[in-house]
Amino acid sequence: EYVLDVATDRFLMVNDAFARMTGHSSETLCSPGFTSLSIIAPEQHEEVLKRRQSLGAETYEVKTLSPAKEVRNLEVSVRRLEFYNRVVTLGTARDITDRKRAEERLRESEEQFRRLSEATTEGIALHEGSLILYVNKTLASLYGYTPAELIGRDLLELVAPETREVVTKRIQVKDEQPYEGVGLRKGGATFPYEVRSKAMPYQGRTVRVAAIRD
Numbered sequence: 001e002y003v004l005d006v007a008t009d010r011f012l013m014v015n016d017a018f019a020r021m022t023g024h025s026s027e028t029l030c031s032p033g034f035t036s037l038s039i040i041a042p043e044q045h046e047e048v049l050k051r052r053q054s055l056g057a058e059t060y061e062v063k064t065l066s067p068a069k070e071v072r073n074l075e076v077s078v079r080r081l082e083f084y085n086r087v088v089t090l091g092t093a094r095d096i097t098d099r100k101r102a103e104e105r106l107r108e109s110e111e112q113f114r115r116l117s118e119a120t121t122e123g124i125a126l127h128e129g130s131l132i133l134y135v136n137k138t139l140a141s142l143y144g145y146t147p148a149e150l151i152g153r154d155l156l157e158l159v160a161p162e163t164r165e166v167v168t169k170r171i172q173v174k175d176e177q178p179y180e181g182v183g184l185r186k187g188g189a190t191f192p193y194e195v196r197s198k199a200m201p202y203q204g205r206t207v208r209v210a211a212i213r214d
Helices: 016-022 042-051 097-119 137-143 161-173
Strands: 002-005 010-014 058-065 071-083 086-095 123-128 131-135 179-184 190-202 205-213
Touching: 016 071, 016 086, 042 058, 071 097, 097 190, 123 137, 131 137, 137 179, 161 179
Parallel strands: none
Antiparallel strands: 002 010, 002 086, 058 071, 071 086, 123 131, 123 205, 179 190, 190 205
């Protein structure tokens, strides 16, 4: 936590936890001439200054720099009030660096998955329950659609009526053994397929990835 004088951009008080997050000592943070912008990444200076002109409470993210130039991500909740005839900001900071790094690794993993799925000759679909989250071009072509036409649709719409019950049960029990079914193409034509399904993390939750072959 900290108290910041808005007019001078100086810290009036910081607790030990906030000092540890920034990598500076409490004495340094509250010393004359040291401003809060000194610990904020330069590319965010303008944004932070604009936020300080607004009134009320808000929560936002900032990047800070330690004396060794280590970048940390903080989530800051602030509210403004008058204190001894000056406007101050009361702030509570939470270090979210590990979470941001995990999110970045997840994005990189998802991008790598997309690149690999577009390079394979199998039809690939990501689904949560029976909701389609992603398909590669091969799968879309196999069913006679574009990828955009399939995302957000019910996976069971691509299954011939005579095998929907079997596929529904497979989805419910999260069976990872290969099995066969009958696909339903755009226009009503059907074809036999083999599918293999596995669980995988996607955007912070667990979904299923299915590989389908005609």
